[in-house]
Amino acid sequence: MKKPTTFKAKLKIVEEFCKGCDYCIEFCPVDALKRSERPNLRGVCPPKLKDEGTCIACGLCERICPDLAICLER
Amino acid sequence: MVEKLTFTHPLSKYLRVDRLPHIWCEGCGNGIVLNCFIRALDELGANLDELVVVSGIGCIGRIAGYVNVDSFHTTHGRAIAIATGIKLANPRLKVVVISGDGDLFAIGGNHFIHAARRNVNLTVICVNNFNYGMTGGQLGPTTPLDSITTTSPYGNVESPFNLAHLAASSGAVYVARWTAFHIHELTKSIKASLKRRGFTFIEVISPCPELYGRYNKMGRGVDMMNWLKRVSEVRHGCDPAKAEVSSSKIVVGEFVSVDKPTYDQLIYQLMERVKGGSSVEGGG
Amino acid sequence: MLTGTHFLQGNAACAEGAIAAGCRFFAGYPITPSTEIAERMARRLPEVGGVFIQMEDEIGAIAAVIGASWAGVKAMTATSGPGFSLMQENIGLAAMTETPCVIVDVMRAGPSTGQPTKPSQQDVMQAKWGSHGDYEVIALSPASAQEMFDFTIECFNLAEEYRVPTILLADGFIAHAWERVVIPPPEEIKVVERKGPEAPPGDRLDLVPPMACFGRGYRVHVTGLTHDERGYPQADSVEVQRRLVKRLCDKIRANADRIVKTKAFALDDAEVVVIAYGAPSRPALKAVKMARENGLKAGLLRLITLWPFPEKDVIRLSSHVKAFIVLEMNYGQLVREVERAAKGTAVTLLSKLGEELHTPYEILRALKEVC
Ligand SMILES: Cc1ncc(C[n+]2csc(CCOP(=O)(O)OP(=O)(O)O)c2C)c(N)n1
Ligand code: SF4
Ligand code: SF4
Ligand code: SF4
Ligand SMILES: [Mg+2]
Numbered sequence: 013m014k015k016p017t018t019f020k021a022k023l024k025i026v027e028e029f030c031k032g033c034d035y036c037i038e039f040c041p042v043d044a045l046k047r048s049e050r051p052n053l054r055g056v057c058p059p060k061l062k063d064e065g066t067c068i069a070c071g072l073c074e075r076i077c078p079d080l081a082i083c084l085e086r
Numbered sequence: 087m088v089e090k091l092t093f094t095h096p097l098s099k100y101l102r103v104d105r106l107p108h109i110w111c112e113g114c115g116n117g118i119v120l121n122c123f124i125r126a127l128d129e130l131g132a133n134l135d136e137l138v139v140v141s142g143i144g145c146i147g148r149i150a151g152y153v154n155v156d157s158f159h160t161t162h163g164r165a166i167a168i169a170t171g172i173k174l175a176n177p178r179l180k181v182v183v184i185s186g187d188g189d190l191f192a193i194g195g196n197h198f199i200h201a202a203r204r205n206v207n208l209t210v211i212c213v214n215n216f217n218y219g220m221t222g223g224q225l226g227p228t229t230p231l232d233s234i235t236t237t238s239p240y241g242n243v244e245s246p247f248n249l250a251h252l253a254a255s256s257g258a259v260y261v262a263r264w265t266a267f268h269i270h271e272l273t274k275s276i277k278a279s280l281k282r283r284g285f286t287f288i289e290v291i292s293p294c295p296e297l298y299g300r301y302n303k304m305g306r307g308v309d310m311m312n313w314l315k316r317v318s319e320v321r322h323g324c325d326p327a328k329a330e331v332s333s334s335k336i337v338v339g340e341f342v343s344v345d346k347p348t349y350d351q352l353i354y355q356l357m358e359r360v361k362g363g364s365s366v367e368g369g370g
Numbered sequence: 371m372l373t374g375t376h377f378l379q380g381n382a383a384c385a386e387g388a389i390a391a392g393c394r395f396f397a398g399y400p401i402t403p404s405t406e407i408a409e410r411m412a413r414r415l416p417e418v419g420g421v422f423i424q425m426e427d428e429i430g431a432i433a434a435v436i437g438a439s440w441a442g443v444k445a446m447t448a449t450s451g452p453g454f455s456l457m458q459e460n461i462g463l464a465a466m467t468e469t470p471c472v473i474v475d476v477m478r479a480g481p482s483t484g485q486p487t488k489p490s491q492q493d494v495m496q497a498k499w500g501s502h503g504d505y506e507v508i509a510l511s512p513a514s515a516q517e518m519f520d521f522t523i524e525c526f527n528l529a530e531e532y533r534v535p536t537i538l539l540a541d542g543f544i545a546h547a548w549e550r551v552v553i554p555p556p557e558e559i560k561v562v563e564r565k566g567p568e569a570p571p572g573d574r575l576d577l578v579p580p581m582a583c584f585g586r587g588y589r590v591h592v593t594g595l596t597h598d599e600r601g602y603p604q605a606d607s608v609e610v611q612r613r614l615v616k617r618l619c620d621k622i623r624a625n626a627d628r629i630v631k632t633k634a635f636a637l638d639d640a641e642v643v644v645i646a647y648g649a650p651s652r653p654a655l656k657a658v659k660m661a662r663e664n665g666l667k668a669g670l671l672r673l674i675t676l677w678p679f680p681e682k683d684v685i686r687l688s689s690h691v692k693a694f695i696v697l698e699m700n701y702g703q704l705v706r707e708v709e710r711a712a713k714g715t716a717v718t719l720l721s722k723l724g725e726e727l728h729t730p731y732e733i734l735r736a737l738k739e740v741c
Contacts, residue, residue, distance in 0.1 A: 026093065026094070026095065028107075029093065029106070029107050031107075031111070031112040031113070032112055033112045033113035033306075033307045033308065034113075034306075034307075034308050035113065035307065035308060035311060038308045038311070038312070039267075039311070056112075072269070074121075075121060075122065075125060075269040075270070075273070076118060076121070076267075076269050077117070077118075077121065078110065078113065078114055078115065078116065078117025078118045078120075078121065079107060079108070079117050080093075080095050080097070080101075080106075080117070080120075080121055083095055083096055083097075084096075085096065086096070102591070102602075104602075105602065134589070135585065135586075135587040135589070136585055138584050138585070140437075148603075150591065150593070151591055151593065151602065151603060154589055155589055156584040156585065156588070156589055156590055156591075157589075157590075157591045157592065158437070158440060158584075158591075158592045158593075159591070159592065159593035159594065159595065159603070160433070160436075160463065160594065161433070161459055161460055161463050161594055163429075164429065164430075164433040164460060164463075167425065167429065167430035167431075167433030167434050167437070168433045168434065168436055168437035169437060170423070170425075170430075170433075170434050170437060171395065171397060171433065171434030171435060171436060171437025171438035171439075171440075171441065171445070172437040172438065172440060172441045172584060173437075173441075174395070174421045174423060174434070174438065175394075175395050175421060175437065175438035175439075175441035175442065175443040175445070176441035176442060176443070176584065176585055178585065179441065179584060179585050196426050196427060196430070197426065197430050197433075200425075200426040200430070353416075353421060353423075356416055357416040357419060357420075357421075359416075360416045360417050361416065361417060361418075361419055362417065363417050364372065364417060365413050365414065365417065366372060366382075366386075366410075366413070366414065
């Protein structure tokens with residue numbers, strides 16, 4: 013797994029593209045994500061950060077998401 | 087229903103964003119391969135105007151329609167033969183074939199072994215989901231023994247191909263296997279194969295939770311991904327003949343990396359040699 | 371470039387015609403009686419900077435040709451019945467993706483492996499209907515080695531102009547005939563190039579879109595799925611399917627008058643008309659001349675274009691002729707098209723199966739019977 017990056021990156025979730033596979037949540041190395049409560053138009057609840065500080069911007073979620081629904085804005 | 091959504095993503099320029107969201111199911115590994123592929127392009131700084139993506143028919147075959155480069159969604163099994171024509175007619179183009187296990191190794195198997203034998207300068211990525219997704223989860227040439235599919239309802243009695251071994255013994259100059267869980271390694275292998283000359287082959291073992299996973303009681307996508315994570319063993323340089331794929335072990339890694347003159351190099355050299363001559367002047 | 375007068379086999383003339391038309395890619399798979407085309411292309415193409423590849427089968431051959439065409443190079447394949455059968459799915463792909471390409475089918479006697487060395491005209495209907503779905507192709511029928519040269523060029527020109535697979539439907543007689551062939555200097559040969567997106571509007575036929583080949587920066591998507599004008603799949607839209615299929619067919623149907631070519635001999639006052647194409651048009655001409663010497667009002671309509679079928683010629687003649695005699699080296703194929711267009715005028719088939727060609731005498735006898 014990549015080392016935590018020193019620069020700041022903001023996690024962006026394109027909620028309507030999420031199909032709810034949970035890969036991002038399951039494989040986040042620091043367990044920073046959980047499902048939100050509000051379903052999107054597909055009826056799935058996209059992920060959200062548990063709290064702002066935990067994400068280490070490792071980029072795993074953006075690379076593993078099959079729907080390109082989660083990404084880091086650098 | 088979600089057709090009209092706007093898509094903003096740092097990698098948007100690599101995608102035909104007006105075609106998204108894609109058709110693949112929740113947790114389908116095809117999307118991960120698309121993701122890794124465009125990241126490889128980004129990291130390489132690839133010239134998108136000199137890249138052609140060719141696919142066959144199947145769920146993964148739709149990938150050609152999502153990447154924002156010249157692309158050809160061909161007939162079932164014929165992607166490599168069409169890609170061969172593209173590459174030979176314009177060797178400046180980087181030609182990438184991305185297709186399924188059924189497309190490349192059942193109906194298209196003949197083209198695969200011969201393109202590898204000729205060392206046609208192509209990158210071939212096979213998304214191996216152990217079944218025919220598009221047509222509803224039938225048996226294919228990589229379906230493991232005893233697996234349940236709609237056409238092997240009592241369990242598969244056919245031995246599957248070891249794709250990496252087949253590619254290597256047919257003449258591929260670069261052979262790697264990863265799973266959809268190995269996003270960093272896969273991206274690295276895609277980059278390596280795009281940089282190389284010759285017939286390069288990457289097998290990606292990929293979850294099809296909707297069909298193969300369901301029929302074989304493998305749980306959701308996350309369960310299949312956790313299985314891939316658990317059973318894979320990285321062994322670079324492993325003899326592809328011994329690189330097993332089973333429910334208890336999947337050997338992954340870069341297996342083969344050799345250098346050989348490519349078909350287009352040889353044919354264009356030959357052309358230089360005989361160009362301008364006339365074997366027929368003045369006669370039949 | 372080969373020019374001047376040569377004594378050439380029909381298949382060699384075809385290969386030279388392809389080169390003269392600008393063909394720089396050939397993919398094939400050996401099969402009698404077309405193999406000499408591949409052999410000559412293997413020798414000749416590298417000399418003119420072109421690529422020859424012998425593929426693993428005919429499916430691969432037509433596929434590679436389609437790929438090469440999208441890479442911007444004029445491309446051809448050549449085969450015979452069994453290989454032509456294998457190519458059908460991708461001929462449909464070429465029609466659907468509007469890929470200019472040329473397929474030479476040197477017809478031999480079928481069905482199946484049949485009689486490899488025996489000529490026939492048994493693939494005439496397959497050429498039109500062999501792939502699934504509604505589509506149109508163009509097919510030409512040569513009757514001499516010279517025409518193997520000329521019509522191959524014409525096939526390329528039509529393919530490029532209409533963005534359609536065109537088929538040279540030769541037969542074993544013509545393909546293997548050694549004859550005098552005149553190859554004009556390049557500047558005297560009309561060669562059509564495909565229109566790219568940079569062509570000014572109006573500089574092309576309405577129903578034929580310009581073609582953005584790979585590697586030119588257009589990021590084009592090509593698919594055999596029903597697609598809209600951007601090339602995007604529209605698998606569920608009735609409207610897109612209707613619009614696409616109609617245009618694929620209408621670009622040929624609506625231009626049939628520009629495409630169709632026939633040759634008339636002594637038709638003006640003819641009461642009985644022989645309709646022939648390919649090799650049988652040679653004894654047919656002789657028979658009609660003999661009939662005229664015998665005072666019979668016979669004429670010959672030779673079909674050069676087989677698809678689209680020259681129905682207007684037949685309809686026009688049917689208003690005043692007494693009967694048609696159709697010559698075919700099969701058990702009756704194109705005769706059905708003649709019957710359809712003849713609208714009640716008597717149609718007789720003179721069928722030949724196996725090696726022999728119609729003799730002028732048997733044609734004359736048939737003419738006498740109906741005159
Ligand atoms: C000639 C032909 N035969 C059958 C089909 C139906 N068909 C479409 S996709 C497919 C199998 C695809 O399997 P695979 O290549 O593994 O891709 P996947 O859907 O699993 O991604 C089949 C049999 C077809 N389109 N064309
Ligand atoms: S970037 Fe890494 S740390 Fe942050 S949420 Fe995604 S996977 Fe977790
Ligand atoms: S990986 Fe993507 S699709 Fe899956 S839950 Fe996360 S954001 Fe949604
Ligand atoms: S059927 Fe399987 S392979 Fe096809 S999109 Fe769904 S999960 Fe993916
Ligand atoms: Mg599959």
